[in-house]
Amino acid sequence: MSYIIEVKNIKKVYNMGKVKVEALKTIDVKIEKGEFVAIMGPSGSGKSTLMHILGCLDSPTKGEYFLDGLEISKLKKRKLATIRNIKIGFIFQTFNLLPHLSIHKNVELPLMYSGMNRTQRKKQATKILTSVGLIDRKKHKPSELSGGQRQRVAIARAIVNNPSIILADEPTGNLDTSSGNDILSIFAELHKAGNTIVMVTHDPAVAKRADRTIHIIDGEISNGNIS
């Protein structure tokens, strides 16, 4: 079995002045290429911390993290930016689009940071926006779109660079049921097309759409590591 994500004995301790908070206590996670995994847990359980470490936004205090065979835990911050850029696509609960840029420019953003030239960038962004059905809105600002549409733009931005994994943090949390279902259908299609998806959620109904669910409570995995 080849794992796209392999987390071994990861620990994360936050230093809050005098108090040390153990957000993650020795966690092991293995995710195969092409898997659709949900991470569930109550708030404060450490699921977001795990998500940030998986997304290379944060580094673990201890332990090893292999992404696509590359040992991330040993990399410098500058290298992490590159990893985020080419290997990871983020989707957030609050969409996190840049409000003063058009939809098209928002989708282009990761391509810009990867150094792709302007014409190629436009072509690629147009292609992805077409696939999420928003090409006719490309000149619009995010504020002119509905929540569901904004999240589709965010998905487009996440997949525009052909990342190794898609990380979604409560992607339906700010949407009504119907828009949420739309987004989950897109996830299903992406999964079918062979993408690896890791989704944080606290909604069991949403988690059910994934292949399997990892439960986290108090910084530990409660349902073991079934892979």
Add this chain to the structure above:
Amino acid sequence: MAISLKESIVVGFSDFWSRKIRSIVTIIGIVLGTMSVIVVLSLMNGVNQKTIQWMLERGGLNKISIYQNWEYQSKTGQRKYFTYRELKLIHSLIPEVKYFNPTIRRGFRISYGKKEYWTSVRGVYPDFSPIEEWGVQKGRFVSNFDINQSSDIIVIGTKVAEELFGNLDPLGKMVTVHNRRLQVAGVMEHRFMKNSVSIGNDNNNALSYLNRRAFIPLSTMINKITNQDKINGLALKTSTPEEAILLKDKLEGILSNLRRREPVFIIESAQEEAEKAKKNTKIFQIIFFIISLISLLVGGIVIINIMLATIQERTREIGIRLAVGARRRDIFIQFLVQTVIITLLGGIIGVTIGVSILGFISNFLKMELIASFGTIILSVAVSAGIGLIFGIIPAIHASNLNPVEALRHE
């Protein structure tokens, strides 16, 4: 792999435009600073040029002038004038001098028919002309022959000619000075200083007083008019300004010996005067430059403030950019570019307004004030430098944000 400098600049520019009002307010501070730098430097430069131009118009920098020191009271009765014999002695002691012109100046009434004109009449040598770099427009000037013969001739300035003769040709006419009949041998060239600080007509020009003078041979003055062997002043000229300074020292020694070390004469070298004038304005130049710099500094502090506020507002945006793969350097450049654009633009606008203000002042003072290329480059460089220095702090702050915390920022 990462974003190119060009892209960062594009991002910085679009940021700048999407926050127009804030950018414009920030620019104004820099505009004022740059403007004052350029106006002050050019004004000082103009005044300096003016002084030097005046000196050049008055015979150049190789000139030495000796005057009577009216402020000094001699206790031993040292004479405040030269005798003809003393001047011969002085001339023999300084063979290196190029031109030598003793002068007697006296106020006289010059009359022609019923018209008369009060003015300063000067007894001079022919060397007066090359020392002052001032010749005749008509007829001839005092010659060596006139000195030898104590000729009854007079050379008049244009104002004198106008007052006495109107439209008539003065050449060959007989005028009376102190009961002596003198023939007009020449009319001096009209003197006028270009770009002079003068408001109104010709009479107020910095050089127009010269047009009111009249000149006769020194010997004629001594032998036929005043009948006194009293020579008020002496003007000399060397080949170079450096020689003039050396000669000045030598003359100080000679005159000191002649007058028992009493300072009854003032010796002035144009070169030294020019340097003194330059030095004086330099002090003002430095003071005003510092004041301008302080106002630019204030502009810089405003920039830090506004940029820090901007970054605070945009923390989440920075987080998003970091999440999609922006490196710290990309964020740093993005914000630095913004400040540099603001200050550079402010600098350019400041220079433009400054140059216009200079034009206005030039017009008002009738004085040529031009911002030199160096001054313009200096002002723009200083404002861009302020932008770089004060832009670095907020840019470092922005690029050091923790991506997780930045994303959580509301």
